[in-house]
Amino acid sequence: xxxxxxxxxxxxxxxxxxxxxxxxxxxxxxxxxxxxxxxxxxxxxxxxxxxxxxxxxxxxxxxxxxxxxxxxxxxxxxxxxxxxxxxxxxxxxxxxxxxxxxxxxxxxxxxxxxxxxxxxxxxxxxxxxxxxxxxxxxxxxxxxxxxxxxxxxxxxxxxxxxxxxxxxxxxxxxxxxxxxxxxxxxxxxxxxxxxxxxxxxxxxxxxxxxxxxxxxxxxxxxxxxxxxxxx
Numbered sequence: 001x002x003x004x005x006x007x008x009x010x011x012x013x014x015x016x017x018x019x020x021x022x023x024x025x026x027x028x029x030x031x032x033x034x035x036x037x038x039x040x041x042x043x044x045x046x047x048x049x050x051x052x053x054x055x056x057x058x059x060x061x062x063x064x065x066x067x068x069x070x071x072x073x074x075x076x077x078x079x080x081x082x083x084x085x086x087x088x089x090x091x092x093x094x095x096x097x098x099x100x101x102x103x104x105x106x107x108x109x110x111x112x113x114x115x116x117x118x119x120x121x122x123x124x125x126x127x128x129x130x131x132x133x134x135x136x137x138x139x140x141x142x143x144x145x146x147x148x149x150x151x152x153x154x155x156x157x158x159x160x161x162x163x164x165x166x167x168x169x170x171x172x173x174x175x176x177x178x179x180x181x182x183x184x185x186x187x188x189x190x191x192x193x194x195x196x197x198x199x200x201x202x203x204x205x206x207x208x209x210x211x212x213x214x215x216x217x218x219x220x221x222x223x224x225x226x227x228x229x230x231x
Contacts, residue, residue, distance in 0.1 A: 006047035007031040008038045035062040049078040071098035075158035078119040100162045170227040179224035
């Protein structure tokens with residue numbers, strides 16, 4: 001069955017053009033003009049990926065609110081912002097709310113399709129049964145690459161797909177410093193340094209919510225991040 005993509009965009013022409021382009025590449029596309037309309041549909045059935053604008057009609061921050069609501073409904077659902085707003089503040093805000101990617105509307109269609117395909121590649125493994133070699137264990141940490149699940153001291157940690165692969169990248173080689181370029185490559189995303197920092201802050205916050213003593217991720221100033229051997 002084709003992957004289901006939901007587009008939430010208040011500009012009718014952009015909404016129609018984006019939907020048509022994605023349909024031509026074999027995706028099953030639903031399009032919505034407003035947050036309330038989209039949210040009602042999502043409550044009935046979640047898409048496989050959501051493509052969201054920030055400003056929605058009379059809600060300048062409607063996309064942010066929808067992202068927050070979607071993330072509460074599904075920790076692993078891929079969420080991608082596609083917006084005209086290109087400030088670092090907006091990009092970091094979207095990622096802090098749990099989005100997996102952030103693109104501006106001047107992005108080329110091939111680039112957009114590549115980023116969507118990358119998100120789907122990262123989640124399709126969850127449909128397969130877990131094998132022993134797919135599980136990374138580092139002290140209290142257990143990462144199941146097939147099911148995209150993370151546990152700390154046997155407690156689930158709800159990571160987005162991008163956050164999961166960043167932790168996976170660090171934990172596979174504890175003690176080794178991963179710079180921002182390596183983390184972006186392993187997580188299949190292209191973002192600026194500030195966005196990587198924002199992701200790491202969110203990851204730490206989620207682990208700290210499970211264990212206030214969590215300190216397994218070290219910041220190596222001027223170089224990147226590493227997973228501590230003793231974790």
